[in-house]
Amino acid sequence: MKLLVPVKRVVDYNVKVRVRADGSGVETSGVKMSMNPFDEIAIEEAVRLKEKGLASEIVAVSMGVAACAETIRTALAMGADRGILVETEVELQPLAVAKLLRAIVEKESPGMVILGKQAIDDDMNATGQMLAALLGWPQGTFASKLVIEGDQALVTREVDGGLETVSLTLPAIVTTDLRLNEPRYASLPNIMKARKKPIDILKPADLGVDPSPRLAVLNVAEPPRRQAGKKVASVAELVDKLKNEAKVI
């Protein structure tokens, strides 16, 4: 079974983002960029399936500016076999990404697509579900455990009250939650090897997709800031304040 894993280049999760003064967005120039953490988990899961002999090949896909090739290289260093970069300067939103991925799935025919459940920049949490819809495939979102049994994927999902397990007939879509696995660090020899692995470069037009955004971003602002309050000296004072000043207990 071939696996397809989309990976997104995002502002590194350790960076404190700054909103541009003109309200046009978040400052990304000169900021450290990395692979979306949920996508690292997706790559790791794919590599583990290959190590268990359940997958034959892992294709990492990224979309956006030319620098997204670096994100693909990271995936290749972690164990993906080859990459596909869909290069565009257009701001890609989940609907466009899902359509581009559908076109790639139709060419590559993977048995499963594993995606991060959300990207930590736009926090949309949508692409996996949308790709599943466009392909007419079943979906197992927010996965904390994945077991393949014959033509079924058993996906244990993180839901509001606990966990839920669904059985999906392959081919299927899985999106990763945090506890699915702990991604490995790429070793130096594997980073060197990754340089020789192939990356195909395509344009949205090659895939017959119009990637224009459907949502216009009118403004990006800082959220209202909370004022730090006061320190209390004792538990007794805390309880007194909560009862008589804040009146919440």
Place this chain on the structure above:
Amino acid sequence: MTVLVVLDHDSHGIKQPARSAVAAARQLGPVHVLVAGENIAAAAEAAARLPGVEKVIKADAPAYAHALAEPLAALLVALAPDYTHLLAAATASGKNVMPRVAALLDVQPISDVSAVVDADTFIRPIYAGNALATVQSRDAKKVITVRATGFDPVPADGGAAEIVPAPSVDGPPRARFVSAELSKSERPELTAARVVISGGRGMQSGENFHLLDTIADRLHAAVGASRAAVDAGFVPNDYQVGQTGKIVAPELYVAVGISGAIQHLAGMKDSKVIVAINKDEEAPIFQVADYGLVADLFKALPEFASELEKAS
């Protein structure tokens, strides 16, 4: 311009985040709601009592028993022509199904909306709540999930809507429910509780969370945790408050042994009153806390419990 809201429900009725989604929908136009599941007569009647709801569409069939995205999305697509906006609360279920609906309708969904500007324009947090984006949809139909903490829920009673059956929609069943392991708790749900008390890495072990239980019992609070506490294996993931867990905005949030990573703040900073108990006085959590207590939590928590007992 009629709005359809998909309601999360359980044996107790309509869940609070769903009532917040109805509140958001009322800012857009007349509201119809969809209640889907198996043996849901009581939930449909509860939905009919929500103020502002004009019609309840009841989809009572085995296919909807576990809110699987595939049949629910197919049903929503069949209902969509009558509506300008399709909404659900941004719960695990809403986040699972709504983007699927959007793709089937060729619409870019708008996730986690925290405010409605007008029929096309919405505010939503990005970068874990470190920025707020105002976005305008160019799609003819809008598919939206609602951040429940952004809207005061409509009351549970006050309306009298008609209940109509949903059309039947067939689809090939390629996804099947296997099992659920839900946490059992007598406490209120995190996203609906008036008071939340959460523990972090400073709790040192899962056993020590019983120190929070005593206080939670007294305050009728839900118990939560930071991602660090979940990652350390102290408590299950459904306790997690933060960007990657649940978003809460209770009247009172008590953070115990939590340093205040951005990812945690994203999940609780809209709480009305925040209390932080931490032994490190430089901990960033104190920058958002209304009341900070620099103390060893293993001394402070038993004292907190006994002071609450005295004060009650």
